[in-house]
């Protein structure tokens with residue numbers, strides 16, 4: 001059997017408005033199997049809005065999103081759920097579930113035996129370091145622990161990695177250093193197994209280190225797209241974030257040294 005084509009998701013000419021306010025302006029975007037793509041941009045640039053369009057949660061005012069050449073709207077919801085999973089910045093859940101039960105929600109798109117469900121839950125919870133605590137209540141967990149449970153839930157939701165798109169919105173925001181690295185290890189592992197991984201990040205150091213390709217959004221428009229070292233130049237950073245900064249070589253990585261704002265914030 002031929003391997004699937006590298007491109008898995010294509011968004012073309014995405015425009016989104018809220019009333020008269022343009023949120024996204026003519027955004028083009030592709031995701032490749034086996035690669036980590038990162039979206040960066042200032043607060044309010046439209047990153048989360050774009051993710052909601054790419055997952056099919058929000059409908060663009062114009063433009064289209066296709067997964068393996070088929071418009072998202074043409075997929076059965078359970079088929080789509082097995083193929084793309086989305087971790088939003090925050091997930092609200094107020095019912096007194098156990099950790100295991102929250103992750104089990106990820107298996108709803110599957111018709112399978114109890115044994116298979118338990119195995120999938122265990123595998124996902126092991127990845128985020130919470131298997132030992134599977135029977136604890138979810139509601140009393142810390143913010144970072146809850147986020148790890150939801151990460152396990154969406155990992156459990158996905159089927160074959162090479163047919164999957166894993167989308168995480170600021171996944172490291174509430175995590176300590178250990179679990180930040182765990183999230184990147186999970187993202188890398190899924191990409192190595194053939195998934196397309198899409199992350200929204202604010203940290204340009206993490207972006208430089210983990211992204212194969214990057215899209216920079218500013219005021220709903222793409223202002224840069226390509227490899228991190230091509231795109232994240234001091235000039236672009238100054239234009240987008242209004243700070244003077246330069247990259248410094250450090251052992252195996254590049255680190256961003258921020259010299260300060262280009263002008264005082266008003």
Ligand SMILES: Nc1ncnc2c1ncn2[C@@H]1O[C@H](COP(=O)(O)OP(=O)(O)OP(=O)(O)O)[C@@H](O)[C@H]1O
Pocket residue numbers: 018021023041042043044045046047048049050
């Ligand atoms: N339904 C809506 N109605 C009106 N405005 C909206 C709506 N959804 C988003 N916006 C606005 O669109 C802009 C982009 O929001 P979005 O959440 O996509 O930004 P973001 O780049 O993810 O920001 P952050 O980095 O702060 O998370 C914001 O100004 C937001 O207030």
